[in-house]
Amino acid sequence: MNSGRMMNNTGEMRLQKFLSSCGVASRRGAEDLIVSGRIKVNGVVVDTLGAKVTGNEIIEFDGKRLSVYAKKYIVINKPEGYLCTRKDTHGRKDVFELLGDMDDPSIFHVGRLDMDSCGLLILTNDGDFANTLIHPSTSINKGYLVECDIPVSIRLTNAFASGLEVGDVHYKALRCELMEDESFVLVELKEGKKREIREVFKSFSYRILKLERIFIGGMELKSLHLKSGEFKLFSKEEITKLIYNGGQNGCSS
Structure with missing residues (x-):
């Protein structure tokens, strides 16, 4: 398993960092999950903080096995002044900085907004899902x-x-x-x-x-109640339902 920049020199990372990289929760939220006994490592409940893992273990959350680069579906209210890129030679800010612990190198933007534009932007590491949204035959309004x-x-x-x-x-x-x-x-x-x-x-x-x-599509910024720079994590089923069945599009004057 490639866990990239989250590993230290010994090939280990804190368990809560592993959990946050999987999109289970923020790092603080992951600590709460550990303490509440909802995390198992190789079949053993880990309920105290400080445990480290390499990512090669069988790590479970409520009985479901996790991987570092589990599929993530993120909707962010992009602020002005942020680029949709991971490669900028001028040191300008990018949208991925806004994700904090939720970010990992596998995440990319679906479509783009230029630096001076703002609003709804989808981030994911699911290539098939992204292609469905942007393909000319199925692209979403x-x-x-x-x-x-x-x-x-x-x-x-x-x-x-x-x-x-x-x-x-x-x-x-x-x-x-x-x-x-x-x-x-x-x-x-x-x-x-x-x-x-x-x-x-x-x-x-x-x-x-x-x-x-x-x-x-049917996913409206006003319905998500996201302030500028804020984001929400969804399951594939949730975000698909929002996009395709979110209701009538429009804007009140």
């Missing part, structure tokens, strides 16, 4: 709330919804609607191209003050 410096004209919303050329690229939104405050626009995309919304608004000479992803 995503919604964005755009705030501009001045009221937006219906000319832009009609053009984006009908389809338009910016340079050599064709852009078309599934939905582009003015909100009651006309400096806000709701945009829904199927397959978002790189910086699509920013390029379209720039072509009409609007300056975007905030670009926030507010839903992915």
